[in-house]
Amino acid sequence: MARSPLDVWLYDTVVGHLTEPKRGQLRLDFTDDAETRFRPGSAILSTSMPVNTARRPNGIAVRAFFHGLLPEGTNRRTLEAELGVAAGDDFGLLTALGRDCAGAVVLLPAGSPAPTAVWDPTAVDQAWVDDAVAHIDERPLGVDTAVRVSLAGAQQKLLLVRHPDGGWARPTNGTPSTHILKPQDMRFPAYAAAEVFCLALARRQGLSDVDAWEEHFGSRPVAVVARYDRRSGPDGTVTRIHQEDAAQARALDLSARPAAKYETRGGPSLRAVADLLDTFGSQQDRLRLLALTTLNVVVGNADAHAKNLSLLHPDASTVTLAPAYDITPTTFYRGIPTPDGPKDLTDELGMFINGRRSIHKVTADDLITEGTRWGIFERQARATVLSTIKEIGDALSDAAHESGVPEQLVAFVAERAEALRRGRAAGTLEQTTSRSLDDDLPPQRRRASTSALEVAELVDTTDHAAPTPPSITAPAPTALGAPTSPGKVRCPHTNLDGTRCKIELLPGSTCRAHHWTAPSR
Numbered sequence: 001m002a003r004s005p006l007d008v009w010l011y012d013t014v015v016g017h018l019t020e021p022k023r024g025q026l027r028l029d030f031t032d033d034a035e036t037r038f039r040p041g042s043a044i045l046s047t048s049m050p051v052n053t054a055r056r057p058n059g060i061a062v063r064a065f066f067h068g069l070l071p072e073g074t075n076r077r078t079l080e081a082e083l084g085v086a087a088g089d090d091f092g093l094l095t096a097l098g099r100d101c102a103g104a105v106v107l108l109p110a111g112s113p114a115p116t117a118v119w120d121p122t123a124v125d126q127a128w129v130d131d132a133v134a135h136i137d138e139r140p141l142g143v144d145t146a147v148r149v150s151l152a153g154a155q156q157k158l159l160l161v162r163h164p165d166g167g168w169a170r171p172t173n174g175t176p177s178t179h180i181l182k183p184q185d186m187r188f189p190a191y192a193a194a195e196v197f198c199l200a201l202a203r204r205q206g207l208s209d210v211d212a213w214e215e216h217f218g219s220r221p222v223a224v225v226a227r228y229d230r231r232s233g234p235d236g237t238v239t240r241i242h243q244e245d246a247a248q249a250r251a252l253d254l255s256a257r258p259a260a261k262y263e264t265r266g267g268p269s270l271r272a273v274a275d276l277l278d279t280f281g282s283q284q285d286r287l288r289l290l291a292l293t294t295l296n297v298v299v300g301n302a303d304a305h306a307k308n309l310s311l312l313h314p315d316a317s318t319v320t321l322a323p324a325y326d327i328t329p330t331t332f333y334r335g336i337p338t339p340d341g342p343k344d345l346t347d348e349l350g351m352f353i354n355g356r357r358s359i360h361k362v363t364a365d366d367l368i369t370e371g372t373r374w375g376i377f378e379r380q381a382r383a384t385v386l387s388t389i390k391e392i393g394d395a396l397s398d399a400a401h402e403s404g405v406p407e408q409l410v411a412f413v414a415e416r417a418e419a420l421r422r423g424r425a426a427g428t429l430e431q432t433t434s435r436s437l438d439d440d441l442p443p444q445r446r447r448a449s450t451s452a453l454e455v456a457e458l459v460d461t462t463d464h465a466a467p468t469p470p471s472i473t474a475p476a477p478t479a480l481g482a483p484t485s486p487g488k489v490r491c492p493h494t495n496l497d498g499t500r501c502k503i504e505l506l507p508g509s510t511c512r513a514h515h516w517t518a519p520s521r
Helices: 032-038 062-069 072-083 090-097 126-134 190-202 270-279 284-297 362-373 380-403 406-422 452-457
Strands: 006-010 015-017 027-030 106-110 122-124 158-162 168-170 179-183 212-217 220-228 230-232 239-242 242-246 312-315 318-321 347-354 356-358
Touching: 006 090, 015 032, 062 090, 072 090, 090 106, 122 126, 126 158, 126 168, 126 179, 126 212, 126 220, 179 190, 190 212, 190 220, 190 284, 190 380, 190 406, 230 347, 270 284, 270 312, 270 318, 270 347, 270 362, 284 318, 284 347, 284 362, 284 380, 284 406, 356 380, 362 380, 362 406
Parallel strands: none
Antiparallel strands: 006 015, 006 106, 015 027, 122 168, 158 168, 158 179, 179 220, 212 220, 230 239, 242 312, 312 318, 347 356
């Protein structure tokens, strides 16, 4: 039996009807109102699906866009089980969660009242938020019978409304959420503060207007991030601003291959995103994309993929690069506990830069050349890259003070910025990254590494909400590491999982995981 269609609301207009001609297939019929309100050919919904009542898209573009609104990984599986939705049933999950999605899209049963009239948040106290964070595994996004919200990603998140007085409320009955709370995965020390730090740097480069801070709920650190696709009015009411990520904009269907958001798995390149901005945006947007790419290299964020770059659609004729979000120094972290032993997050770039696969091997010249491949003049590309590197260095102290990150992370970023400034590869000077993909080691001697996606999806016995593990700074060694290979000593420190470090060092060299330098002879 065919299921009831969904009205696709965008701002104050039903722009289409989403149906399921057969199980697993989605079809979108644009309405006459969509053409009247936004004009024929407008990319207001998606650059991959211009408004056209003569077309009834039912293929990859429709599936890519609407699948891209839904949670991923464990979050999705938990919600499917709780809501009685069959595994992989996009239409069923959109029906259940579509009242508040990324951007301005709202999905409601056909004939429902306009969502723009809905403002019905339910105030909660600190104890409620503490409990919601503590049980985020059981209630992803804060979903229950009164809260039906959707947001892409595999990371644990809680969606709330923040009142002007600083109080919290639940986005009940279709109320738009305003803030994303990201409980820290306790395998990654200071991870919440690290995201706040990176967003503070982005704000200082004019790459983001996203407000973010770290707050503790219960005993767990949480990164609190304001949604850039929401605008609050003086009376506290909230307006949705439409956006889509690069995977949706490029009609990249991730329903069967979620890892395809990475270029190495068939995902789009930076140039593909720049081409979208060339077609629908402006030269300034491409320069901002180049500055954002430079920021990612400086902070060591190798996980910038097609779901972590987005486009804003504030009106029928405007497409701009969205503010920076989801920036974390992924390659700063080593020895993440997994069932197979400690692993490092990979240094493989989500999107390659001038053909470089390793974020540690990228130079300023690589960034400049990448920009020229997008059609940016070499002089402009050079000025953008070099000024961004300098400004990040100048902003480190203030951003660190604002976020409270460990000194080691600040040094990690400072060393990368200095290496790029000197014309060298980003990982040349810093002492805390994982081994480069480009290092010529035989496979049996390479340290195990994994992508951020794979780490997030690992099912292990680690309690992610457990008390904070040892700080990034390991305790001072009690004795010189025992000799192993001729002429080398072993780092005497202990990894976060309790095992002894196995790094062997020549005199005067430094263990990048523990900041311990072997004594010179």
